[in-house]
Amino acid sequence: MLLSDKAKQLVEEKYKDNHKDRLEHIYGVVEMATYLAEKYNVDIEKAKIAAYMHDYSKYDDFDTAALYLDDKDIKECEKYPFLFHAYLSAEAYIRLLGSDMDIYNAIRYHVFGREKMSMLEAIIMIADYTEKNRKYKECIETRKILLEGNFNLAIYKSLENTINHCKEKGEEAHPMQLLVFEEYKRKIQNLSKIDLIIDAISKVKAHDIIIYDSKYKNPFYDNIIIASVDSKKQATAAISYVYDRLKENNYLIRNTEGYDTEWVLIDMYDVILSIFTNDERKHFELEKIYMEYPKKEIKI
Numbered sequence: 027m028l029l030s031d032k033a034k035q036l037v038e039e040k041y042k043d044n045h046k047d048r049l050e051h052i053y054g055v056v057e058m059a060t061y062l063a064e065k066y067n068v069d070i071e072k073a074k075i076a077a078y079m080h081d082y083s084k085y086d087d088f089d090t091a092a093l094y095l096d097d098k099d100i101k102e103c104e105k106y107p108f109l110f111h112a113y114l115s116a117e118a119y120i121r122l123l124g125s126d127m128d129i130y131n132a133i134r135y136h137v138f139g140r141e142k143m144s145m146l147e148a149i150i151m152i153a154d155y156t157e158k159n160r161k162y163k164e165c166i167e168t169r170k171i172l173l174e175g176n177f178n179l180a181i182y183k184s185l186e187n188t189i190n191h192c193k194e195k196g197e198e199a200h201p202m203q204l205l206v207f208e209e210y211k212r213k214i215q216n217l218s219k220i221d222l223i224i225d226a227i228s229k230v231k232a233h234d235i236i237i238y239d240s241k242y243k244n245p246f247y248d249n250i251i252i253a254s255v256d257s258k259k260q261a262t263a264a265i266s267y268v269y270d271r272l273k274e275n276n277y278l279i280r281n282t283e284g285y286d287t288e289w290v291l292i293d294m295y296d297v298i299l300s301i302f303t304n305d306e307r308k309h310f311e312l313e314k315i316y317m318e319y320p321k322k323e324i325k326i
């Protein structure tokens with residue numbers, strides 16, 4: 027039996043009699059998280075497990091938190107009580123299902139994320155906010171942004187909404203929530219097109235990145251970028267990441283080639299990006315063609 031089936035069984039047993047609406051919400055989060063994991067090349071099984079378990083402790087008696095949380099967590103949760111269920115659900119995952127830290131963190135930080143969160147963490151957080159049973163206007167708007175491919179913008183908007191909501195209620199937003207908000211604000215603003223491309227391909231663990239300045243040597247492109255990835259799947263996933271990142275910032279893509287092959291090419295008018303698998307890059311040795319071009323090597 028898959029662990030995700032076991033997770034499904036656990037929440038169904040827990041909620042089938044008393045909290046059917048919570049179960050519907052959980053199914054909605056699983057559906058959205060699965061869709062996003064597929065789109066952004068994240069492990070679908072992990073996304074399902076985290077989505078099923080994220081609200082497992084939603085109605086637990088928080089007085090028993092001392093059994094599972096340390097003093098620091100308890101103090102924090104006393105100040106921000108909505109964190110109890112997230113922290114306890116993460117502990118329940120470890121107790122009942124597995125020990126994957128990415129899944130654990132995705133559950134623990136699903137309320138508003140944390141700085142530099144993984145893609146799985148970000149997916150669970152935004153799936154929770156935008157799943158189809160959420161009927162608030164802000165959630166529906168954010169879902170639309172997300173489904174249009176603007177992943178970071180959707181996270182930014184969800185945080186903006188929840189922070190505003192806190193203000194309206196006269197409550198203090200959690201300091202981490204504000205930091206994540208600032209991080210995503212930086213992500214969607216003030217980045218050059220090249221920065222955006224590098225940021226996007228960092229998500230598929232691109233390496234050996236070289237940016238050539240081709241303005242004076244090539245009539246078609248100002249910059250030519252070459253990068254390597256370890257698999258064909260990562261090369262293909264890079265297309266979505268670059269597309270979304272540029273779209274969020276109103277840049278256009280002219281053409282992409284090489285979907286599901288060892289050499290993906292993305293033409294962004296003044297910049298062209300080639301992403302190779304390691305062997306393919308050795309085979310073509312484009313570096314030899316651009317030997318004379320000024321270049322910058324990027325480490326991420």
Ligand SMILES: [Fe+2]
Binds near residue numbers: 080
């Ligand atoms: Fe939750």
Ligand SMILES: [Fe+2]
Binds near residue numbers: 051080081154
């Ligand atoms: Fe939830």
